Amino acid sequence: MFKRLGDAGAALSFTVDGKPVRARAGDTVAAALLAAGIDHCRTTPVSGAPRAPYCLMGVCFDCLVTIDGVGSRQGCLVPVREGMKVETQEGKREAGR
């Protein structure tokens, strides 16, 4: 859905569901997922429908992902870091995460 303009920002890598993904310093987790072409970042607890980032400004909560073991983080508000472990979230947040 999105491509990068030019080549700004130092490259870094993180994982999504264990698979390595490239990002740029200055990306938020949600932006990095969009740039990497990830088609959804969670499924809803109600119907299991897939969702992807919608507002990118912290209000819609559709970009919820598990980051470094902590569930339901707003991907659009968290800067991506080298080695970060991001997991897509299926349905409800798991207890204890």
Added chain:
Amino acid sequence: MTGASDLASTCELAVIGGGPAGLAAAALAARAGVQTVLFDENPGVGGQIYRGITASPIARREILGDEYWAGAALASEAKASGALIVNGATVWGLDRNLLVSVSVAGKARMIQARRVIIATGALERPFPIPGWTLPGVMTAGAAQTALKAQGLVPDGRTILAGGGPLLWLLAAQMLRAGAKVEVILETAPRRNWLRALPHAPDFLLSPYRSKGLSLLREVKAKVQVIPVSAIEARGKGKLEEVAYVAKGQEQRVKANLLLLHQGVVPNVNLALAAGVAHRWNERQLCFEPIVDSDFATSVPGIAVAGDGAGIAGGTAAAERGRIAAIAAVHALKPGASTLDAQTVRQSLQREEMGRGFLDWLYRPAESFRQPVGETIVCRCEEVTAKQVRDMAAIGCEGPNQMKAFLRCGMGPCQGRLCGLTVTELIAEVRHTTPQEVGYYRLRPPVKPVSMAELASLPISDSERAAVDGRR
């Protein structure tokens, strides 16, 4: 980076939100000698309009335009002013005693302020069309954020839909960045002109005129614009095509990305949770806090500045921030020298001049605000328009009762993406007004907080003794 443990337990002025209003307010107050803390949720200041202003990877400045880069001065003034600017700080509570609850990097603190300026700005009005929850459907503001802060442009078949100044600005910025826009589906009703026309003289004298008209020309030279009366996003698991009705005929077009926008509305959650009185604005079709000429609210010590006090745009937001800050300086440091409020009010008046025309011209159609059938209203809890309408028809009188029946507004977004729709649907079905129906009752925390964050709050000896009984 300032962390939670670096924060003092008190401050003179807390400014919440680092967009134009918050930056201008914090800079003015701190320069006048007020001890000021600015909390901003994003990784960098600028708010949405100047998103990424201190770290944007966009090298070709003409892509975003001079008006965007003008935000750099606000950011550097705030930085140089001596105000403590805390980014990555989510304010999740504010009460009538001006106690500010905030989380930074997973740790919470409560800070007692003597004055508070809420500058939490605006968010995009809900755009409840069939399929708006599909991956591949986003807000126009989201695409603009990705462009400003991360240098990302839409790739593949992209359609813009809706109306309002931001939609045209985004289209122009995308085109300058080399992205392609398949078509723009224009949803504002043609008859809006009738109500906009009396405001045209003010608009013609306002700063909006020249920039607005040149944007329209720039975009219309390159992209087909089709007036439509209905839009639907379709696809299995992600957006595949957009269907629309133009001149009574249904058309379909393949799409990878649909960007929606029908104006912005005040982000009322924090002010409502603090007990600030609000009212319905019929021209802008949203709730807004009741403020006086200093942007003071019904709660003593709390002001709401910027678009959070009613939509007027980014440059007006900065002037509003200054006016609220001047009032705070007078209250906290009587005699301190600061800007003359009258001069700022005059600039504000100029900035607000063209607003009436734009509000009426781009006032969204009922059909795009009051959906029917299986269209999702509450994205979090997946509650449909039919469910809300049926419940209103059998006697549900307000949004709070609706929560109990359907759970709408009870998901993590706390009504931000459904509140206005639910209020308007109830008003329509029950033949009353949004003012009468009211809005969700909001309480802190206004953003989800984890138990670990709460557990990180400092505990005093007397609090510990009260729980474990030991002395």
